[in-house]
Amino acid sequence: MEQIYLLASQVDIDYNSNTSIKKWETFMPLTIATWNINSIRLREGLVVRLLQEEKPDVICLQECKSLVEQIPTDEFAKLGYKYIIARGQKAYNGVAIISKIPLEDAGSTDFANLGHARHVAAKLKSGITIHNHYIPAGGDVPDRELNEKFGQKLDYISELRDSFVKEIPQKSIFVGDFNIAPFEDDVWSHKQLQKIVSHTPIEIECLLDMQKVGNLVDVVRSNIPNGKLYSWWSYRAKDWRTTNRGRRLDHIWATKDLAAFTKKSYIVKDVRGWEKPSDHVPVFTTFDI
């Protein structure tokens, strides 16, 4: 039987061909990062530093807080990150996918009809589609009768569950700031956060239902199954590192075909200690495809 060794970023994978693809012996891993940057214009330098130090193939950013035409791109391009697919608006939200490998715009959807730039998708030549989401934070009060924003958060995820992920094809990666920490080990105190938006049972149920309907795998938790794991620490804490009251709000999910090829995920916690940091740190997964 003929075997082909794939360079995933250079070759179109044809899963329908008769040729056997010896997937585990290929040698071009694809590393994806997701990071809520909280203003891309203010933190352009931090993105540059991260790209230099960690060299992901693709980075998905949320809360760019910028019109697309005002996103700085020159310094990213100098490092080889020449491709960017983004959606933006003034001051709020905004998502971008920045890549060393060619990207094709795969559209965006205004979930829950909020009029917000919270989703963008890009397709790689290998046929993999990356969906980058900034799910609404949901305000402070976890009751949709008292707080419209909490309802919008549930509506956004319900719409994903009832239409979008039902149709999601294989070879999809689904990442971003989901603003929900689903498991006990995803928060510093499960007991103390049960009524705090981001860890309430209703949000968690909605998110995990959506994950199940889409047959999506939380690859970061698959690769790091045990122990506390955070991607966000509040700006309001006096000493984020010492008190360590974190939450895992940022996620990398994938359809099962791709999830089967991931072995490594990691979170670069030190980024929270860089000068003028975002309150989120980047999360990484390598797909050995």
Added chain:
DNA sequence: ATGGTAGGTCTCCTA
């Protein structure tokens, strides 16, 4: 039960 910090359209909205 409260307040704490940060970014942008900046004394008010968002997170």
